[in-house]
Amino acid sequence: MLEATDITVTFGRHRVLDRAAVTVSPGEVVGLAGPSGCGKSTLARVLALLLRPSGGRVVLDGQPVHRWRHRAPRRTAVGLIFQQPRLAVDPRFTLLDVITEPLRANRRPLTRAHELAEELGLTPELHSRRPHEVSDGQLQRACVARALALEPRYLICDEMTTMLDASTQAHLVARIEAYRERTGAGVLAVSHDIELLERWSGGNVRELAPTLPIKEAAPATGERSSA
Numbered sequence: 001m002l003e004a005t006d007i008t009v010t011f012g013r014h015r016v017l018d019r020a021a022v023t024v025s026p027g028e029v030v031g032l033a034g035p036s037g038c039g040k041s042t043l044a045r046v047l048a049l050l051l052r053p054s055g056g057r058v059v060l061d062g063q064p065v066h067r068w069r070h071r072a073p074r075r076t077a078v079g080l081i082f083q084q085p086r087l088a089v090d091p092r093f094t095l096l097d098v099i100t101e102p103l104r105a106n107r108r109p110l111t112r113a114h115e116l117a118e119e120l121g122l123t124p125e126l127h128s129r130r131p132h133e134v135s136d137g138q139l140q141r142a143c144v145a146r147a148l149a150l151e152p153r154y155l156i157c158d159e160m161t162t163m164l165d166a167s168t169q170a171h172l173v174a175r176i177e178a179y180r181e182r183t184g185a186g187v188l189a190v191s192h193d194i195e196l197l198e199r200w201s202g203g204n205v206r207e208l209a210p211t212l213p214i215k216e217a218a219p220a221t222g223e224r225s226s227a
């Protein structure tokens with residue numbers, strides 16, 4: 001189980017999350033909805049172990065996460081797919097490099113990259129192209145393949161299909177569903193598209209409420225100006 005409880009995240013004076021909570025069980029799809037700016041992506045990054053919260057705790061399969069900077073194998077337990085693939089890849093990489101990167105970093109057989117490319121519908125002529133030579137949909141397919149490469153136990157899909165057409169969206173959701181059914185992975189799907197979340201999660205959707213901005217701290221009595 002991937003559990004985040006009492007998560008508080010503050011950027012400067014802005015409290016983005018205030019005791020937020022979400023839990024994803026193995027094999028489950030959880031939808032995460034909420035208005036723009038309420039902190040969905042921030043919570044997704046906390047769950048993906050990329051952002052250390054100011055407060056609260058994350059527990060991964062019974063183990064509390066303490067060492068946020070440590071590149072331990074548990075990092076590979078949670079895969080993350082971002083909304084904008086162009087911001088999520090090195091522009092010098094070919095699509096095959098994108099998929100191969102986590103395999104290489106974790107000393108896994110690279111042959112798996114070709115299988116993943118095929119599963120995601122990336123034909124061989126696309127493998128050697130760089131991000132500027134492919135469509136957003138083709139690049140996102142490579143990013144999904146990259147996220148699946150190390151067979152994560154949990155997958156966080158942050159607005160994964162927002163910018164894509166309906167058929168590419170359906171294809172990517174179907175690939176992740178096939179992966180979930182085969183491996184029993186848990187999925188957190190973040191989106192503005194409530195219909196997509198309802199359909200994908202079978203109605204298992206959490207709504208994240210926006211927090212109020214932190215109020216200016218009142219000056220202590222003794223420090224009050226005489227003006």
Ligand SMILES: Nc1ncnc2c1ncn2[C@@H]1O[C@H](COP(=O)(O)OP(=O)(O)OP(=O)(O)O)[C@@H](O)[C@H]1O
Pocket residue numbers: 011016034035036037038039040041042043192
């Ligand atoms: N690294 C950061 N530094 C400062 N502020 C940040 C940072 N990351 C996010 N924020 C702010 O936190 C708030 C929540 O951002 P977040 O991206 O989590 O919202 P969201 O609910 O995913 O929004 P959207 O649905 O529009 O993608 C926003 O006001 C954003 O500007």
